[in-house]
Amino acid sequence: MINKTVATGKNNIIRFKNLSKINDLIHGFSTREFGSMKPGDPDSNISLELFSKALKINPQQIIKMRQIHSNNIRWVTQKDRGFRINEVDGLLTREKDVYLSVLSADCIPVLIFDKQKKYAGAVHAGWKGIYNDTLKAAINQLISNGSNPVNVLIGIGPCIRSCCYNITITNERANLFNKKYIYERNGSYFLDLPKIAKEQLLSVGIPKNNIEDCNICTSDNNDRFFSFRKEGERFGEFMGIIGRKS
């Protein structure tokens, strides 16, 4: 229980300084005030409408993902709006009025923007995604489409952090990651996934100053965010959105 600081931001939306400086770029993470965005939850459509209204965007211009903890990344266009893209954990777009969304309840949700090429991205990465280099796959997609990583801005959303991510009973998980990311406290083992995520981003050329982390732990701040580990089967999901307004 290290990180007790909650920066909910204006209107209960979590935003990043770097991304906020970009003209016409809409971005943010929803808090619990908007309700659960998890598909199938009874109020998820209302939640999404409230969040869209707060962001001043049209909910029909949002693209969703059916996230499967893969490293599949997909480029999407205006034609994909209103759809839920199957079996992907990252969306990228070069078009305006296309809002990419990512759902989370402990996994790391990441918002991406290339300020020169004007590409936007949203990625979902839990331990499997981090292990399978999902974030790097997204950045490499940008690079092969002309991005220079020095222009790419990153916002790391609320996720479970090393203060709470106890992997003691899931021992095989510990063996997948370098010991330097695992901390022992009172006989238990805790994994620092956001730290690995940041090192992965640095390794593909993103400058340190371009990587912003909201530093919010979903488990510690379960009153403002959803946490799968804290809430179990009843867990809801919050949403991150990014896209350019025309």
Ligand SMILES: [Zn+2]
């Ligand atoms: Zn925590």
